[in-house]
Amino acid sequence: MTQEPPTRPRRATLADVAARAGVSVPLVSIVMRDVPGASDATRERVKKAADELGYRPDSRARMLRSSRTQLIGVVFGVQHPFHGDLVSGLYSAADAAGYELALSAVTPGRNEERAVASLLQDRCEALILLGPTLPTTELANLADRMPVLVVARPVRSRVVDVVRTDDAAGIQLAVDHLAELGHSRIAHIDGGRAPGAAERRRGYREALDRHGLDDALILPGGLTEDDGAAAARRLLAASPRPTAVTVFNDRCATGVLDVLRREGVSVPGEMSVVGFDDSSLARLSHVALTTVAQDAERITALAVSRVIARLDGHPAPDEREQVIAPHLVVRSTTAPPRPGLRRPAGPHPACDAGPLPLPGPLG
Amino acid sequence: MTQEPPTRPRRATLADVAARAGVSVPLVSIVMRDVPGASDATRERVKKAADELGYRPDSRARMLRSSRTQLIGVVFGVQHPFHGDLVSGLYSAADAAGYELALSAVTPGRNEERAVASLLQDRCEALILLGPTLPTTELANLADRMPVLVVARPVRSRVVDVVRTDDAAGIQLAVDHLAELGHSRIAHIDGGRAPGAAERRRGYREALDRHGLDDALILPGGLTEDDGAAAARRLLAASPRPTAVTVFNDRCATGVLDVLRREGVSVPGEMSVVGFDDSSLARLSHVALTTVAQDAERITALAVSRVIARLDGHPAPDEREQVIAPHLVVRSTTAPPRPGLRRPAGPHPACDAGPLPLPGPLG
DNA sequence: CTGAAAGCGCTAACAC
DNA sequence: GTGTTAGCGCTTTCAG
Numbered sequence: 001m002t003q004e005p006p007t008r009p010r011r012a013t014l015a016d017v018a019a020r021a022g023v024s025v026p027l028v029s030i031v032m033r034d035v036p037g038a039s040d041a042t043r044e045r046v047k048k049a050a051d052e053l054g055y056r057p058d059s060r061a062r063m064l065r066s067s068r069t070q071l072i073g074v075v076f077g078v079q080h081p082f083h084g085d086l087v088s089g090l091y092s093a094a095d096a097a098g099y100e101l102a103l104s105a106v107t108p109g110r111n112e113e114r115a116v117a118s119l120l121q122d123r124c125e126a127l128i129l130l131g132p133t134l135p136t137t138e139l140a141n142l143a144d145r146m147p148v149l150v151v152a153r154p155v156r157s158r159v160v161d162v163v164r165t166d167d168a169a170g171i172q173l174a175v176d177h178l179a180e181l182g183h184s185r186i187a188h189i190d191g192g193r194a195p196g197a198a199e200r201r202r203g204y205r206e207a208l209d210r211h212g213l214d215d216a217l218i219l220p221g222g223l224t225e226d227d228g229a230a231a232a233r234r235l236l237a238a239s240p241r242p243t244a245v246t247v248f249n250d251r252c253a254t255g256v257l258d259v260l261r262r263e264g265v266s267v268p269g270e271m272s273v274v275g276f277d278d279s280s281l282a283r284l285s286h287v288a289l290t291t292v293a294q295d296a297e298r299i300t301a302l303a304v305s306r307v308i309a310r311l312d313g314h315p316a317p318d319e320r321e322q323v324i325a326p327h328l329v330v331r332s333t334t335a336p337p338r339p340g341l342r343r344p345a346g347p348h349p350a351c352d353a354g355p356l357p358l359p360g361p362l363g
Numbered sequence: 364m365t366q367e368p369p370t371r372p373r374r375a376t377l378a379d380v381a382a383r384a385g386v387s388v389p390l391v392s393i394v395m396r397d398v399p400g401a402s403d404a405t406r407e408r409v410k411k412a413a414d415e416l417g418y419r420p421d422s423r424a425r426m427l428r429s430s431r432t433q434l435i436g437v438v439f440g441v442q443h444p445f446h447g448d449l450v451s452g453l454y455s456a457a458d459a460a461g462y463e464l465a466l467s468a469v470t471p472g473r474n475e476e477r478a479v480a481s482l483l484q485d486r487c488e489a490l491i492l493l494g495p496t497l498p499t500t501e502l503a504n505l506a507d508r509m510p511v512l513v514v515a516r517p518v519r520s521r522v523v524d525v526v527r528t529d530d531a532a533g534i535q536l537a538v539d540h541l542a543e544l545g546h547s548r549i550a551h552i553d554g555g556r557a558p559g560a561a562e563r564r565r566g567y568r569e570a571l572d573r574h575g576l577d578d579a580l581i582l583p584g585g586l587t588e589d590d591g592a593a594a595a596r597r598l599l600a601a602s603p604r605p606t607a608v609t610v611f612n613d614r615c616a617t618g619v620l621d622v623l624r625r626e627g628v629s630v631p632g633e634m635s636v637v638g639f640d641d642s643s644l645a646r647l648s649h650v651a652l653t654t655v656a657q658d659a660e661r662i663t664a665l666a667v668s669r670v671i672a673r674l675d676g677h678p679a680p681d682e683r684e685q686v687i688a689p690h691l692v693v694r695s696t697t698a699p700p701r702p703g704l705r706r707p708a709g710p711h712p713a714c715d716a717g718p719l720p721l722p723g724p725l726g
Numbered sequence: 727c728t729g730a731a732a733g734c735g736c737t738a739a740c741a742c
Numbered sequence: 743g744t745g746t747t748a749g750c751g752c753t754t755t756c757a758g
Contacts, residue, residue, distance in 0.1 A: 009508075011486075011508075013734095013735060013736085014735065014736065014737095015735080015736095023744075023745090024744065024745050024746080025735090025736080025737095025745090026736090026737070026738085026744085026745070026746085027743085027744060027745075029735095029736065029737060029738095030737095030743095030744095033737085037743070037744085038743070038744080039743060039744090042743080042744085054508075056483050056484055057484060057735090057736085058427070058484070058486055058734090058735055058736070059484040059485055059486070060423040060424075060426050060427050060432075060485065060486055060734095060735080060736095061423075061427050061734075061735035061736040061737090061750090062735080062736055062737075063423050063736095063750090064421070064423050064424050064427055064734095064735080064736075064737095064750050064751065064752090065735075065736045065737045065738080065749080065750050066736085066737060066738080066750085067750080069423075078447040078450045078451060079444075079447045079448075079451075079643075081442075081444070084441040084442045084470075085442075087441045087468055087470065088441060088442075088468075088470035088471055088472060088473075091468065091470055091472065091473050092470075092472045092473075095473075100481065103466035103467070103468060104466070105450055105451075105454065105466060107447075107450065107451035107454055107455075108451055109451060109454065109455050110451075110454050110455075110458075117419075118463065120419050121419055121420060121421065121422040122422055122423070123374075123421055123422070123423055145372075145374075145417075225647060225648055225649070226648070229648065254647065254649065255648070255649075257649070258647075258648060258649030261649070262649075280442075284588060284617065285588050285589065285592065285618065285621060286588070286617065286618070286620070286621035286624075376750095376751055376752085377751065377752065377753095378751080378752095386728075386729085387728065387729045387730080388729090388751090388752080388753095389728080389729070389730085389752090389753075389754080390727085390728060390729075392751095392752065392753060392754095393727095393728095393753095396753085400727070400728085401727070401728080402727060402728090405727080405728085420751090420752080421750090421751055421752070423750095423751080423752090424734090424750075424751035424752040424753090425751080425752055425753075426734090426752090427734050427735065427736090427750090427751080427752070427753095428733080428734050428751075428752045428753045428754075429734085429752080429753060429754080430734080727758105728757100728758085729756100729757085729758080730755105730756090730757075730758095731754100731755085731756085731757095732753105732754080732755080732756100733752100733753095733754085733755100734751105734752085734753085734754100735750105736749100736750085737748105737749095737750090738747105738748085738749090738750100739746100739747085739748080739749105740745105740746080740747080740748100741744100741745080741746070741747090742743100742744080742745075742746090
């Protein structure tokens with residue numbers, strides 16, 4: 001067996017293609033970029049030569065030469081499911097606009113500062129940050145150098161753009177849904193100091209007001225399953241016990257569901273639960289969580305177009321923050337309240353393993 | 364209110380720093396790269412100037428000039444939770460070795476070809492592909508141009524490196540665990556044609572053989588919750604009914620759990636369940652799935668070091684494939700078999716809300 | 727230890 | 743249409 005080639009063939013350059021096609025380098029450049037300035041015959045010849053050489057343009061040289069890099073930097077949390085949806089949307093939007101994305105992940109061992117720093121070295125023209133925890137002053141610093149757009153975190157600043165879900169409206173949708181089902185004692189498990197938590201608290205209060213329900217009950221929660229579990233125990237201890245609860249996010253709601261089921265509290269019979277995010281968690285058939293869905297596609301489309309508008313020097317709109325309406329996804333954790341002890345089976349009561357399936361939302 | 368600055372300050376270059384520090388450009392380069400060739404006094408002065416100007420090196424120009432880019436391209440699935448773990452590990456490993464990562468995501472609207480193509484334009488020196496579905500011939504094509512390493516998919520090829528979990532050994536761990544608990548009727552729900560599925564089937568068969576259990580039962584499964592749900596129904600219909608089952612992955616196992624609980628089959632009392640991946644799903648407190656964990660840290664460390672060895676021209680090792688031993692994470696879905704109808708409570712039987720906890724692996 | 731010159735691969739100006 | 747010239751920001755020779 002001969003040794004594998006220790007020396008790889010040098011990559012073909014424009015000059016190689018030019019030589020092979022018998023034309024000048026700039027002409028090849030013109031052809032490769034599909035811009036006017038070459039005859040069809042030449043185009044043909046050059047493309048053939050490039051093909052034969054397996055030529056691939058060098059984006060770094062290209063970006064170095066032209067002042068525009070057409071690069072948008074994106075900082076995202078590699079562990080965060082919803083960020084996956086957002087990144088997908090950003091790719092499509094950027095692609096449609098002729099921009100490239102430079103991804104930089106935040107991981108347990110790589111903080112936002114580092115993620116941003118690497119993007120700066122890559123000479124991105126703008127930055128899109130997904131749910132950043134960077135202090136506002138840092139964001140402002142960045143915005144001083146380039147357009148910065150924050151997704152999914154409310155930032156009060158005159159220098160960065162923000163695109164986010166209307167958190168308050170989201171919780172209001174949830175409360176409306178529960179109120180329509182007939183619930184009057186609706187609690188809220190909040191997200192503490194997490195991004196959006198304050199808005200969701202406010203939305204909850206306002207919705208209760210609108211429905212003339214005045215016994216608001218806000219329990220301290222958090223972002224994780226465990227936070228939800230702890231809050232659920234307090235929820236059950238409340239007197240009078242609420243018949244429904246809106247929870248800060250799906251993860252937390254999952255923890256709530258867990259405790260409820262362990263305690264033998266039927267969901268949605270004795271307690272209706274609404275989450276937030278419509279994460280993959282909520283969609284699991286055995287969770288089937290009614291939840292408030294964020295419109296990732298719209299959010300990302302707006303984010304990209306806003307950032308590009310900045311790059312094109314369009315004047316700043318009055319409001320630097322754009323809030324996107326969420327929508328409610330009704331699954332199986334919400335139903336009309338059931339004051340009695342009999343546990344009616346909802347479409348999917350995971351732990352009501354007993355017989356008697358009584359389908360239909362209304363008994 | 365004055366208008367915001369429509370014209371952003373040009374980024375500082377080496378020349379700017381040089382001018383400010385009163386030295387030549389190359390000298391600044393030497394200082395910025397921390398290589399020998401400058402006096403301490405100069406170093407001090409240059410660094411100060413760079414700082415004041417907010418200088419950031421231009422990675423593109425740097426890579427263009429030096430033949431090495433020190434860039435490793437990574438293709439990953441943005442929706443795949445386990446890829447998140449892998450990306451985290453790759454970052455640490457690459458960082459420690461002085462390499463950068465160029466991330467390129469596969470999304471519903473962006474296939475692997477595109478993800479790879481963008482990486483090629485970025486002049487990565489090597490490619491690491493996470494669970495790719497690219498045909499082997501494509502992989503070989505790529506490997507012709509640069510070192511290519513595939514993670515988490517068995518590829519029989521002499522030209523690409525592979526680092527993956529020992530799938531067969533993983534299932535064997537699961538079967539060993541179940542056999543030790545006293546199970547003799549152990550089924551397997553497989554992953555069809557998914558990467559690793561064949562190996563896991565084989566591991567299951569071999570493990571059964573080793574334990575002298577000859578009634579192997581392999582049920583067609585898949586990767587999703589729904590696949591698991593369907594398989595679980597067949598599992599329950601089997602006669603004699605198995606007392607334990609190993610499942611292709613955690614997602615599928617979740618679907619299995621769901622059906623079991625709905626059908627009133629106690630887990631782990633009447634049926635023990637083992638998953639594969641140790642995904643976040645398995646870790647959820649209300650799922651608490653016993654599962655086979657892949658060692659993401661070791662996998663990524665090996666992947667990076669192998670790829671760098673290639674770049675450094677080290678000779679290819681005999682075996683281009685490296686299989687990493689997984690380990691078992693015992694949670695609450697496995698326990699000794701209970702032939703009777705009484706449902707004993709394991710450490711966490713989400714639906715066995717009854718009392719009597721009988722701890723200890725052996726009854 | 728420091729500076730001058732050259733050039734990575736490409737594109738933007740100009741000539742012809 | 744096509745070729746020539748210049749230079750993006752940086753690193754690499756090589757002189758001094």
